[in-house]
Amino acid sequence: MYIEKYQATGNDFILFKEEVLNPSEVAIKVCHRRFGVGADGILFPSSSVVADIKMNYYNSDGSIAKMCGNGIRAFAKFVYNHQLVSKPVFKIETLSGVKDIVIDSDMIKVNIGEPKLIFSEDELTQSYDSHHVYHFNILDGYILSVGTLHAIIYDVTEDLKKEAKSIQNDPIFVDGANINFVKVIHRNHLFVETFERGSGWTLSCGTGVSASVYHAMMLGLVDQGEVFVDVKGGKLVVEVKDNQIYLTGPAEKILEGNFI
Numbered sequence: 001m002y003i004e005k006y007q008a009t010g011n012d013f014i015l016f017k018e019e020v021l022n023p024s025e026v027a028i029k030v031c032h033r034r035f036g037v038g039a040d041g042i043l044f045p046s047s048s049v050v051a052d053i054k055m056n057y058y059n060s061d062g063s064i065a066k067m068c069g070n071g072i073r074a075f076a077k078f079v080y081n082h083q084l085v086s087k088p089v090f091k092i093e094t095l096s097g098v099k100d101i102v103i104d105s106d107m108i109k110v111n112i113g114e115p116k117l118i119f120s121e122d123e124l125t126q127s128y129d130s131h132h133v134y135h136f137n138i139l140d141g142y143i144l145s146v147g148t149l150h151a152i153i154y155d156v157t158e159d160l161k162k163e164a165k166s167i168q169n170d171p172i173f174v175d176g177a178n179i180n181f182v183k184v185i186h187r188n189h190l191f192v193e194t195f196e197r198g199s200g201w202t203l204s205c206g207t208g209v210s211a212s213v214y215h216a217m218m219l220g221l222v223d224q225g226e227v228f229v230d231v232k233g234g235k236l237v238v239e240v241k242d243n244q245i246y247l248t249g250p251a252e253k254i255l256e257g258n259f260i
């Protein structure tokens, strides 16, 4: 199978040009960092009737995810480089809706979409196709969905970070959640670390960063306008306009070859 590997602020992905038939199995195999190539997830295209192309994403543990903020930038660059889509401004269908993409040389901007509020714990047990916010009452933090589900925690300590897995396994999260540890550096600057559903600690989580900025803005911890976010693997920029979250950052090809 022909593959390429991309990294997007250190979140790494294996990309396929064609539809993968048994994606969970392939993801587990190819993402293994000793027995495979090593990656946080896999991405492959399929045709779409509502957008220019459809993105399919599987985490390294084989679980499906509805959206990936870093992955979609890598996917956009990959399909554009391979002329699967021939224009730099286009639409990608995901399981959490159609996302608008703008490729501007090395930077890719994606409209992550509009978050919506959830007001009760019961709503978390329903499917979260759309974007929701929910008050997280186990810790002094919050839950927010931007297609993928995110817990936002501000009072970060090393001891609390050790609890990431058990927070993620809390039964209120019927299908798991991504746990974001957020430090406010300045009124336009955050540092975010994410323990991801399906792939553990990553160097960056695009939807996590988007959810964190949106939430910090809701609480008045950062100002409107561009917010710069440091992650372990680089830098991202998030802007909220008309309640839409725009995520901008790089993505680069780092390997091409065949996976046997």
Ligand SMILES: N[C@@H](CCC[C@H](N)C(=O)O)C(=O)O
Binding pocket: 011, 059, 064, 065, 066, 067, 068, 069, 070, 071, 148, 149, 177, 178, 196, 197, 198, 199, 202, 204, 205, 206, 207, 208
């Ligand atoms: N790394 C991603 C998120 C990938 C999906 C997530 N692990 C989930 O299963 O919800 C990003 O950049 O957004």
